[in-house]
Amino acid sequence: MSHQEVPQPILFVIDHFRNPNAGTEGQMLNLIKGLDRARFEPILLVFRDSEYLRKYGFPCDYHVLGHTRLFAPVTWAALWKLAWKFRASEIRLAHVFFNDPSVICPPIFRLNGIKTIISRRDMGYWYTLAYRVMLAISGRFVSTVITNSDAVKQVTIRAEPFDLSQVHVIYNGYGAGETFCEVPADLTELRTKHLNAVFVGLVANIRPVKRMEDAVKAIGQLHQSGHDVHLILIGDGSQANLRLLASEQGVAERVHFLGPRADVKACLKALDIGLLCSESEGFSNAIVEYMQAGLPVVCSNVGGNPEAVEHGETGYLYPCGDVAALASHLRRLSDSGELRQRIGDNAFRCARERFSMETMVAKHQEIYDGLIGPERSG
Structure with missing residues (x-):
């Protein structure tokens, strides 16, 4: 990125953020903290607020959709309105976590000019017939999928409308931890x-x-x-x-x-x-x-x-x-x-x-660059 270019905004979407020590929430938080802020500007969208966010805030700007029911028209309308505003503020890429956001976000974002990455981080125990039908449709609006293991990648490819070239494995990243800490x-x-x-x-x-x-x-x-x-x-x-x-x-x-x-x-x-x-x-x-x-x-x-x-x-x-x-x-x-x-x-x-944090962040940034890059040079 040249010195004249401004950091590219990346929208992170999750249905809630309640516990920074939980698996998916913790990994997303560490990814956001680790991003090169000279290249990327993270923004968070949660479907519902939480005591944690109200009390401690978040290390980047965050927005609350205020609706959580997947099939409620008001949820889709509210997300469409926000997506339009996000695109007007030059957001071109969203990284979506958890199941319900990965159903509703891709079509709405794509129709507003925002590419979508979804994350898959489990063995698909939540796949029901209803989810499979919805994902077969919304998956066509997804640009890239990131899984945290090859096993999850294989499950995702079998259950959702993606081919091998769309799905990337990035292992969870972990900090070195405290070298000196007393045993409780x-x-x-x-x-x-x-x-x-x-x-x-x-x-x-x-x-x-x-x-x-x-x-x-x-x-x-x-x-x-x-x-x-x-x-x-x-x-x-x-x-x-x-x-x-x-x-x-x-x-x-x-x-x-x-x-x-x-x-x-x-x-x-x-x-x-x-x-x-x-x-x-x-x-x-x-x-x-x-x-x-x-x-x-x-x-x-x-x-x-x-x-x-x-x-x-x-x-x-x-x-x-x-x-x-x-x-x-x-x-x-x-x-x-x-x-x-x-x-x-x-x-x-x-x-x-x-499984270092640095490797995890670097691999995500490569994917972000690959999706935003064509628009930068266009």
Whole structure:
């Protein structure tokens, strides 16, 4: 870009922004923060306001549509009015996140002269017949699709009207994290009580898709074989069923619920192994956070997980739902501190090389330039 050119505005669209630590919202926030402001000027559009935005604001100008019902004429009318204003202010490109905005935005934006990128970040569990019909129409107005793993790319191509040339994979980006942060007091106390134990951490909200019961059952098997392994669960959600299962497995004293935490990275410093048991993952933020913390990873072989974890090198993959295989990998790692160190070191190096914030931002900027460039030179 020459010195005479002004930064090109990029409109980011999401239905809500409530939690900067959530997966998609966090990645979008980091992308916006990382953009080269000499080249791009981000603007945010949310379909509905949130307590977070009202209290903390956002690192760029933001607009609130004020309507959320996908089939309501007032929603389409309000978006059309805003799109016309955006195009009048020289916005030529929009990057749209989440499902409903990706249905309504592409046709309205295209008819107002704004190109649209949509993001796909999961394995398509939300695809219903109604969504497929709508996406078959709105997808024809989409210029480019960005997915966060090759697994998600394949699902997207099968379900939506895109060809390979339209869909690009950009892995999630992560900052280097805090080099110096103290282990939280509650975890320090827990480790002091169990000096010889191996601590396995699982960071996820308690939902059926996360299959946390498999982790509890695996700890039960390890307990039966005489292994002193504890499970740390970090995340929101109802704990009652998992607590009952832990009691039935005889490991109630070995399964610890920390609830939702803002200091996850500090918590990871107190752990020995990172675990994820999900039956569906587009690309897991938790896995890369484990790797950044230098933890060996054990995870289900689903979705984008095998793209992040190299079996035997940075962790171990197991067939989803196979508790015996899960327990076997945990047993192997718990038996050898040297093995945990070697695989954890490999994971740390891999995370730094493949999943940096700088790489994620740079790849997005290349795509933005490619879509805006023809209009600049036209």
